[in-house]
Amino acid sequence: MKALRTTGNVFIFLGLSILFFVLxxxxxxxxxxxxxxxxxxxxxxxxxxxxxxxxxxxxxxVKILDASGHPTALARLxxxxxxxxxxxxxxxxxDRLAYGPGHYPQTKKFDQKGVAAVAGHRTGWSAPFFxxxxxxxxxxxxxETLKATYTYRVTDxxxxxxxxxxxxxxxxxxxxxxxxxxxxxxxKFTAKNRLxxxxxxxxxxxxxx
Amino acid sequence: MRILPAxxxxxxxxVLVLVLGYAAILWFYVFPWLDKTFVNxxxxxx
Numbered sequence: 036m037k038a039l040r041t042t043g044n045v046f047i048f049l050g051l052s053i054l055f056f057v058l059x060x061x062x063x064x065x066x067x068x069x070x071x072x073x074x075x076x077x078x079x080x081x082x083x084x085x086x087x088x089x090x091x092x093x094x095x096x097v098k099i100l101d102a103s104g105h106p107t108a109l110a111r112l113x114x115x116x117x118x119x120x121x122x123x124x125x126x127x128x129x130d131r132l133a134y135g136p137g138h139y140p141q142t143k144k145f146d147q148k149g150v151a152a153v154a155g156h157r158t159g160w161s162a163p164f165f166x167x168x169x170x171x172x173x174x175x176x177x178x179e180t181l182k183a184t185y186t187y188r189v190t191d192x193x194x195x196x197x198x199x200x201x202x203x204x205x206x207x208x209x210x211x212x213x214x215x216x217x218x219x220x221x222x223k224f225t226a227k228n229r230l231x232x233x234x235x236x237x238x239x240x241x242x243x244x
Numbered sequence: 245m246r247i248l249p250a251x252x253x254x255x256x257x258x259v260l261v262l263v264l265g266y267a268a269i270l271w272f273y274v275f276p277w278l279d280k281t282f283v284n285x286x287x288x289x290x
């Protein structure tokens with residue numbers, strides 16, 4: 036009887052620990068990222084409103100971190116269909132992605148011709164790409180930098196294993212010279228594969244200083 | 245064998261410290277490791 040009771044207590048203990056992990060993933064991490072995004076959005080809006088403080092990141096002299104070591108706002112990513120409006124930071128390490136989606140440093144900058152790529156969380160950390168699988172061909176993706184607003188259209192989606200990093204070179208079936216690639220985990224709640232969304236640039240509107 | 249102190253106040257304090265300590269270890273060490281190992285790796289080479 037005592038053994039049964041001890042076993043029961045162990046299971047209750049483990050169950051509570053798992054519940055605590057779910058709380059950490061879905062609530063705890065998101066609180067951290069939302070607070071950071073709030074700061075980054077305000078920072079980006081301030082820079083947009085004051086052309087004199089234009090971030091030198093877009094002239095080749097990349098300012099990735101602020102004075103206290105936090106990532107700075109690189110661009111704003113808007114995906115109307117899935118209600119995404121987030122600030123993108125530079126870098127895709129897990130530390131950086133805890134601030135928001137990250138730009139792959141080895142890909143082109145948003146203001147350059149070529150292929151730029153962005154990674155974002157699907158679970159936890161505010162899960163900016165939670166509904167990325169809902170995007171289909173033709174859906175709009177917008178990148179706002181201090182220099183211009185770029186509108187992309189989804190051309191393809193793909194699921195690959197984590198070793199297929201060649202997707203960062205762009206959609207092989209597209210002729211567009213400027214593309215944006217979005218990557219995240221799939222299926223939801225696992226890191227098994229990567230969901231890739233390929234987009235082509237269709238419009239760019241330069242910002243007036 | 246008695247593990248917890250007999251005194252009611254000391255018993256509550258001990259349990260509280262153990263629970264909070266366990267929760268802190270999970271929150272700051274175990275969960276971040278589980279997160280980056282099994283749940284969240286959205287980037288290539290990240």
